[in-house]
Amino acid sequence: xxxxxxxxxxxxxxxxxxxxxxxxxxxxxxxxxxxxxxxxxxxxxxxxxxxxxxxxxxxxxxxxxxxxxxxxxxxxxxxxxxxxxxxxxxxxxxxxxxxxxxxxxxxxxxxxxxxxxxxxxxxxxxxxxxxxxxxxxxxxxxxxxxxxxxxxxxxxxxxxxxxxxxxxxxxxxxxxxxxxxxxxxxxxxxxxxxxxxxxxxxxxxxxxxxxxxxxxxxxxxxxxxxxxxxxxxxxxx
Ligand SMILES: Nc1ncnc2c1ncn2[C@@H]1O[C@H](COP(=O)(O)OP(=O)(O)OP(=O)(O)O)[C@@H](O)[C@H]1O
Numbered sequence: 001x002x003x004x005x006x007x008x009x010x011x012x013x014x015x016x017x018x019x020x021x022x023x024x025x026x027x028x029x030x031x032x033x034x035x036x037x038x039x040x041x042x043x044x045x046x047x048x049x050x051x052x053x054x055x056x057x058x059x060x061x062x063x064x065x066x067x068x069x070x071x072x073x074x075x076x077x078x079x080x081x082x083x084x085x086x087x088x089x090x091x092x093x094x095x096x097x098x099x100x101x102x103x104x105x106x107x108x109x110x111x112x113x114x115x116x117x118x119x120x121x122x123x124x125x126x127x128x129x130x131x132x133x134x135x136x137x138x139x140x141x142x143x144x145x146x147x148x149x150x151x152x153x154x155x156x157x158x159x160x161x162x163x164x165x166x167x168x169x170x171x172x173x174x175x176x177x178x179x180x181x182x183x184x185x186x187x188x189x190x191x192x193x194x195x196x197x198x199x200x201x202x203x204x205x206x207x208x209x210x211x212x213x214x215x216x217x218x219x220x221x222x223x224x225x226x227x228x229x230x231x232x233x234x235x236x237x
Contacts, residue, residue: 006031006184012061021047023208036195037188039205040233045188077106081146082155091131108148116144136167156187160194172198192229
């Protein structure tokens, strides 16, 4: 397993008018690890990922993948797979057609499509229109899309959102398999329990700022994981 930092976030800040969505955030993600970016709703997770993926410009600071800002990566689909919003699919396309269209756009051989459908357990639904897919199926199709270019890095925004217990178990197994294949994964969640079993390391945000980082058991200390998380993220309801 490589120990080099693959994702580097350095003094990253994003301001929108009066809102500071991300405030001087720095962290690194080591190659071959699964890292959870955690925080309550509105703590800046999505904004951080959007800056990492070149979808929002930092006000100050820098975010790089493999040492380069996303925009400077020569063949991004082969380097980074991302899922930011699993709801965005053309509802009339079948799962297989969706992947074929994206394979073409990413210059990936379409022979990869069936293997990916099998990998995310959508073989039986390959000819079904995406508009008829459940949320869990759409999440899995989004993961297959992210994997089209066989990237070594995955960036996943709230991949467990809306999944039932079977879906969450499936996701955990999927993430373990990605790590076993040597991929580096950054995923966000506002529910620590969803991801605690699979992440090597967590980065905890509150109001755009880093409030803790480390292994899950370090974050928990002597109390329960949930108490520590709620205390750190300022959610004491
Ligand atoms: N385009 C934008 N314009 C103005 N404010 C924004 C914009 N994007 C995000 N924000 C604000 O920045 C803050 C952080 O939002 P962000 O979506 O990054 O948080 P999050 O941790 O991903 O939340 P959630 O779990 O709800 O998705 C929020 O106060 C949000 O309202």
